[in-house]
Amino acid sequence: MTDPTMSLFTRTGLDQDRAAKLLAHGLDGADDGELYLEYRQAESLVFDNGRLKQATYDTNQGFGLRAVKGEAVGYAHASDVSEEAISRAVDAVRAVQGGYSGSYSQGPARTNVRLYRDDNPLGAPSFETKVKLLEEIDAYARAKDPKVRQVSVSFGATWQVVEIMRADGETYRDVRPMVRVNVSVVAGDGDRQESGSNGYGGREGYERFIVTDAWKGAADDAVRQALVNLQAVPAPAGEMDVVLGPGWPGVMLHEAVGHGLEGDFNRKKTSAFAGLMGQQVASKGVTVIDDGTLADRRGSLTIDDEGTPTSRTVLIEDGILVGYMQDRQNARLMGMKPTGNGRRESYACVPMPRMTNTYMLAGNRDPQEIIASVKNGIYAVSFGGGQVDITSGKYVFQCTEAYRLENGKVGAPIKGAMLIGNGPSDLHRVSMIGNDLELDTGIGTCGKNGQGVPVGVGQPTLRMDRITVGGTG
Numbered sequence: 001m002t003d004p005t006m007s008l009f010t011r012t013g014l015d016q017d018r019a020a021k022l023l024a025h026g027l028d029g030a031d032d033g034e035l036y037l038e039y040r041q042a043e044s045l046v047f048d049n050g051r052l053k054q055a056t057y058d059t060n061q062g063f064g065l066r067a068v069k070g071e072a073v074g075y076a077h078a079s080d081v082s083e084e085a086i087s088r089a090v091d092a093v094r095a096v097q098g099g100y101s102g103s104y105s106q107g108p109a110r111t112n113v114r115l116y117r118d119d120n121p122l123g124a125p126s127f128e129t130k131v132k133l134l135e136e137i138d139a140y141a142r143a144k145d146p147k148v149r150q151v152s153v154s155f156g157a158t159w160q161v162v163e164i165m166r167a168d169g170e171t172y173r174d175v176r177p178m179v180r181v182n183v184s185v186v187a188g189d190g191d192r193q194e195s196g197s198n199g200y201g202g203r204e205g206y207e208r209f210i211v212t213d214a215w216k217g218a219a220d221d222a223v224r225q226a227l228v229n230l231q232a233v234p235a236p237a238g239e240m241d242v243v244l245g246p247g248w249p250g251v252m253l254h255e256a257v258g259h260g261l262e263g264d265f266n267r268k269k270t271s272a273f274a275g276l277m278g279q280q281v282a283s284k285g286v287t288v289i290d291d292g293t294l295a296d297r298r299g300s301l302t303i304d305d306e307g308t309p310t311s312r313t314v315l316i317e318d319g320i321l322v323g324y325m326q327d328r329q330n331a332r333l334m335g336m337k338p339t340g341n342g343r344r345e346s347y348a349c350v351p352m353p354r355m356t357n358t359y360m361l362a363g364n365r366d367p368q369e370i371i372a373s374v375k376n377g378i379y380a381v382s383f384g385g386g387q388v389d390i391t392s393g394k395y396v397f398q399c400t401e402a403y404r405l406e407n408g409k410v411g412a413p414i415k416g417a418m419l420i421g422n423g424p425s426d427l428h429r430v431s432m433i434g435n436d437l438e439l440d441t442g443i444g445t446c447g448k449n450g451q452g453v454p455v456g457v458g459q460p461t462l463r464m465d466r467i468t469v470g471g472t473g
Contacts, residue, residue, distance in 0.1 A: 004118035004175045008037040008163040012081040019086060020169040026090035027167040032068040032105045032328055035165040038347040040158060043122050047134035048152040062347040067093040068329050077348045105332060107166050111309040115295050115302045116203040118175035121157040125206060130155055133210055141185055141219040148223060150186035164307040172307035178454060181209050183218045187226035196225025201442035202296045225401055232415035235471030241377035242419065242467040243370055243405060247438035248382055250457035254358050255388045256395040256423030261315045262353040263330035265390055272393035272424045273321060281321045282427035285363050288316040290325050292340055292356030298442040299357040299456035306351055310340035327353045345451035355446060359458030363433025367461040370432045372408035378417055378469060379403045379410055393423040416472035426464060434461030
């Protein structure tokens with residue numbers, strides 16, 4: 001497969017020195033900017049309804065050229081990586097300068113850290129082996145229980161190489177693998193049908209993910225969740241205490257709180273957290289981290305899409321707001337340092353501050369103690385979709401697996417529970433924090449301004465008091 005050591009200038013036949021001269025001309029007088037080269041391979045295999053339903057393979061490459069002038073950004077991109085195309089892009093981004101003359105920012109610091117290997121996951125195992133394994137997982141899940149009516153299994157992998165050139169000719173490079181496995185199940189009893197799913201992945205090859213224990217665990221959990229939901233009763237409605245399980249439920253923290261701590265929303269004062277630096281924004285004991293430096297994690301990056309090494313950024317410490325996630329432009333305009341959170345979906349997109357792996361640190365309470373403390377509430381184990389208004393902080397989240405909590409004991413599974421609230425306000429409703437911090441299994445994708453990027457979430461078991469639950473019962 002592709003040589004990970006090959007420069008993208010070599011691969012595309014682009015003369016590096018001539019590209020550097022064009023870039024220097026395009027960024028003359030700008031505050032910041034770069035030429036971003038990308039090469040990406042991707043594959044997706046979907047086994048559905050007892051047969052291979054989809055097998056896609058894609059290779060694409062391109063460049064994005066950005067000039068930053070104060071709050072303004074000039075951006076041009078193309079899939080044609082040539083001197084002529086870059087010259088046209090230079091003319092386009094210079095047009096936004098309008099006589100502006102800034103001082104070009106110092107480049108990102110360099111790092112010798114490598115958070116993942118550069119192996120190409122599309123190379124092994126073979127296509128035939130992958131299809132046979134999909135069949136095996138499908139047969140295993142169907143044999144788990146006679147109520148299983150439908151199984152869908154998917155493998156997905158990408159291999160991305162990025163090379164970032166700055167106006168002084170300095171280049172920054174990263175090779176990024178990614179794999180994800182997902183198992184979805186529909187179980188039925190009479191006219192009623194319910195679903196369950198489990199997925200996992202990370203920045204590495206297929207090897208660890210396709211061992212029998214890994215996919216059997218995912219299939220077992222998907223079937224279990226579907227069967228649990230078959231027994232679910234209508235969810236209650238009203239204000240009640242809520243216990244959130246560890247791991248994936250951190251997606252609510254990601255959406256309801258994390259986006260509000262990204263630099264652009266706070267610079268523009270459109271975040272509910274704007275102007276609150278140094279103030280108490282959560283209960284004592286609540287510490288929230290964004291960490292792009294965790295090895296092999298889905299949301300991790302050795303360098304971000306501007307060339308800045310990622311970091312472990314403390315956002316909220318013991319309830320106090322202490323930091324934001326920053327790209328280069330917003331950090332400069334706010335008089336702060338970049339945190340390595342400048343991310344883009346592809347060469348066709350401008351970078352902006354985005355989360356990497358965002359999670360709440362563990363407390364000291366036993367999870368069983370937290371559950372036992374609730375007389376009337378719900379226990380939310382897994383979430384599906386949610387909606388958040390960044391400006392107001394209001395959110396709505398759908399529970400895909402949840403249970404009644406009555407007199408300190410986990411009761412019947414419930415269906416149709418929605419958690420409704422306000423992220424900044426509800427951080428003050430965290431009353432107990434478990435000692436069981438878990439990160440998600442590697443399935444998250446975050447959307448912002450039409451761009452999707454891979455992320456990680458996590459948290460320990462949490463008790464939140466007096467949360468509004470929208471139900472069906």
